[in-house]
Amino acid sequence: MTGIKQLLGKEVEIEISGKTFFTGLLIDAGLDILVLFDGEEYLYIPLMHLHNISERTIKSNEESIEKPTNKMPFQNDEESISYRKILNNAKGQFLEVFVTGNRSIHGYITSVLNDYIVFYSPVYKTIFISMQHLKWLIPYSSTLTPYTLSNTVLPVVPSNIPLSRSFEEQLKKYEGKLLVFDLGDNPNKVGLVNSVKNNIVNLTTAGGHTFFWKLIHLKTVHIP
Template sequence: MKNILKKLVGEKVKLQLPGKKIIAGMVIEIGSDVLVLFDGKDYLYLPIVHIQKITKLEPKEDDIPPPSGTPNIEHDEELSLRKVLTLGKGMFTEIYITGNQPIPGFISSIMNNYFVFYSPVYKTMLISLNHLKWLIPYTANQRPYSLTNQQLPLQPVNISLARTLEVQIEKMVNELVILNIGENSNLIGKLNSLQNNFIELITAREELIYLNMHDIKTIHFTNM
C-alpha cells in the first residue's frame, strides 16, 4: 500500500505527539511504521502511530541545519519499529516513554509486545512497545553520564523472559514493582495479581489500587 508520508522525505516539518509535545526537524526516512527525523542535533526514530499531526515548517520557523552525517542505525531493507529496535540492540540509546525525562541506556531483549531496556538509573525495565514515543541512538563515542565499561557494562540481563508483557507481569506477582517510572506514589507497590487486563497493586499504605494493563508503559523491579 502506498505511504502518503513518503512525499515528506527531505522536508522540514513540525510533528505533534501525545501530551501536546511538538518536535521539529527534517524528515530523513519513512518506514512501514516509523519516521526518522533529524532535529538539528539527533536522529529521532518515532513510531508513526503516535504522530497526531504533521505540518511543514514556515520559513520563519526554519532554523534547523541540514544533517552533516547519516543516521546511526544502518539498514538495507525498509525500516520498521521492530527492525530499529533489533538493529539498536546493545547500542547506547535514549528513549522517551512518559513524563518529562528521557531515559538513556540500552536495549537488551525484544519480545512480542515489549522490550527490555537497561538504564543506569532505573536498572532493568520492561517497556511496552505500544508506549514508546521515540528512540535516539547515541553516536559511537557517547556514553550515558560518561560512565565507564565497568560502571555500565553492555551485557544481557540474566532473567527468564515471557513472550508477552502480560505473561511476564503474571510472573512478577508478589514482587515490589515500580510502574510508569513511578510518576506518582500510587504506581509503586506490591504486585498482587493480574486478571482481566487489570493489575491489582498494594501501595505502601496497604491500599488496593486497580490499574488498566493497557495504560502500563514501563515496569521494573525495585531489586533489579
C-alpha cells in the same frame, strides 16, 4: 510518492501524543515509524503517537536545518525501516528513550519481545517498557555514554532474567513482589503485585490501599 513519504527531505513540523512538538528534516519513513533530524540528533518516532505532520514554513528570520553529514544509525540501506527492525538494530547501543511524562531514560535495549522491550538503565537497572508507549528514541553519539560512565560500569550484555513473550505474562512472574510502574510518577503505582489477570494488575500500595490498574495504560515497570 504518497502519504508522509512525499515530505522526505523536507523540513517538517510534527505533533505527537502529549502535545509534544518537533521540527526537523524528515529523513526516512516506514509504515510504522519515521526518522527526524533536528540539526543535531536523530529522533525515531513510532507513528502510533503521531497526531499530525506538515511541511514547515521557514520565516525570513529563521535558519533552515542543514542535512546531516553522518550516516543514519540503525539503518540497513537495502531495507525499508520498521519500528521492530529499529528496536532490534538498536540493541546494545546507548539510547535516550521517552516513555512517560517529560522524563527520559538513558541506557540500552537488551531484548525485544512481542509487545515490550527490556531496557538496561544505570539508574533504574532492568526496565520492561511497553512498545505501544515508547514515544521516541534518540541514539547517542558513538563517543558518548550515559552520565559519562565507563563501559566497564555499563557492560553491554543481555539480561539473564527469564523472559516471556508478552508484557502481561512477564508481569505475572512478579506476583507477590514489589514493583514500580511508570517510574514511580504516581505513588499508587508502586506496591505489592497481588495478581495479573485479564489485563488487570491488582496492586497494594505502601499505605495498604488496593488499586486495579488496566495493563494497557501502564508504560514501564522495574523492580525497586
